Amino acid sequence: MTGELSPIDKAKFVAARRAADFVEDGMRVGLGTGSTAAWLVRCLGEMVREDGLKFKGVPTSTRTAELARDQGIEVVSLDEARWLDLTIDGADEFDGDLNLIKGGGGALLQEKIVATASDRMVVIADVGKQVETLGAFPLPVEIVPFGWSATQALIEETLVSMDVLGRDATLRMNGEAPFVTDEGNFILDLHLHRIGNPRQMALVLNQMPGVVENGLFIDICDTVVIGYGDGRVELRDINEGTIAHDRLDFVESENLFTDLSD
Ligand SMILES: O=C[C@H](O)[C@H](O)[C@H](O)COP(=O)(O)O
Numbered sequence: 483m484t485g486e487l488s489p490i491d492k493a494k495f496v497a498a499r500r501a502a503d504f505v506e507d508g509m510r511v512g513l514g515t516g517s518t519a520a521w522l523v524r525c526l527g528e529m530v531r532e533d534g535l536k537f538k539g540v541p542t543s544t545r546t547a548e549l550a551r552d553q554g555i556e557v558v559s560l561d562e563a564r565w566l567d568l569t570i571d572g573a574d575e576f577d578g579d580l581n582l583i584k585g586g587g588g589a590l591l592q593e594k595i596v597a598t599a600s601d602r603m604v605v606i607a608d609v610g611k612q613v614e615t616l617g618a619f620p621l622p623v624e625i626v627p628f629g630w631s632a633t634q635a636l637i638e639e640t641l642v643s644m645d646v647l648g649r650d651a652t653l654r655m656n657g658e659a660p661f662v663t664d665e666g667n668f669i670l671d672l673h674l675h676r677i678g679n680p681r682q683m684a685l686v687l688n689q690m691p692g693v694v695e696n697g698l699f700i701d702i703c704d705t706v707v708i709g710y711g712d713g714r715v716e717l718r719d720i721n722e723g724t725i726a727h728d729r730l731d732f733v734e735s736e737n738l739f740t741d742l743s744d
Contacts, residue, residue, distance in 0.1 A: 489711025494572075496709040497606040497607060498518055498521035501606045501707045505526060505537055509538070510540065510567055510568075511569065512560075512569030512596040513546050513570070513571075514542055514546065514589075515545065515592075516572040517572070518606050519570070519571055519606070523546060526553065527552075527555055530553070530554050539557050540566060540569075542593045542596050543589040544664055567601050569596050569602070570604045571606070574586040575612075575617075576605060579720075581701070583616050583699075603704055604704065604705045607706060617675055620674075621683075622672075623672060627668050645676075645677075645679055646683075648674050650672070653670060684696055713730045713731065714728070
């Protein structure tokens with residue numbers, strides 16, 4: 483069964499499985515969105531059902547909320563939890579300073595609010611998400627629908643003077659209609675290729691009237707769990723660098739892996 487899954491899926495799985503061990507009884511935990519975070523939610527569901535793990539999960543999207551409930555996880559809102567011990571989420575890119583691009587799945591706004599309300603953010607990612615400089619992945623920016631093309635024009639104009647290689651901002655579509663986020667907004671994907679100064683970019687974007695939030699997560703992530711297709715995982719901490727190398731035994735975890743991928 484494991485042989486039918488791609489190395490990238492295995493890498494996502496092992497990162498998620500390793501990070502699930504950070505969750506302890508009684509914690510309030512932010513649950514990310516995306517394919518890697520979905521592995522995490524399934525792993526945690528298994529731990530709730532099989533091992534009696536007890537924690538409250540705060541989802542970062544309606545789809546994560548649905549999956550978490552299906553898995554038997556107790557789901558509460560951020561307003562009920564107020565403050566979280568931990569958030570575990572995926573990323574589209576991470577750099578050497580553990581700064582991130584997120585929002586490929588359109589959930590960046592709730593993800594940033596939840597991660598910022600947490601004592602610790604752990605990112606789970608396959609090694610292909612690691613980059614020297616952020617920006618090859620188009621940067622998602624959540625904008626209000628009103629006057630969206632004026633916001634698009636303002637962003638493109640502003641990018642001309644910044645340390646980026648591209649300036650196209652394309653409206654994300656869902657078939658024939660604009661993609662709409664859980665908060666009822668649109669997404670512009672900025673094709674920058676290289677973001678020389680992510681901190682400055684994040685500040686400049688968030689100062690524009692139509693912009694709600696951008697997908698740059700600066701100084702938010704504390705730890706990255708990097709998964710490899712052969713089962714290896716590396717834990718990298720913002721202060722201490724690499725803190726552990728592990729390997730998940732696919733033979734031992736094959737049942738879990740098989741059950742979860744159904
Ligand atoms: O909006 C989506 C999120 O930021 C995801 O965490 C990110 O796009 C990574 O997703 P995936 O794990 O599917 O690559």
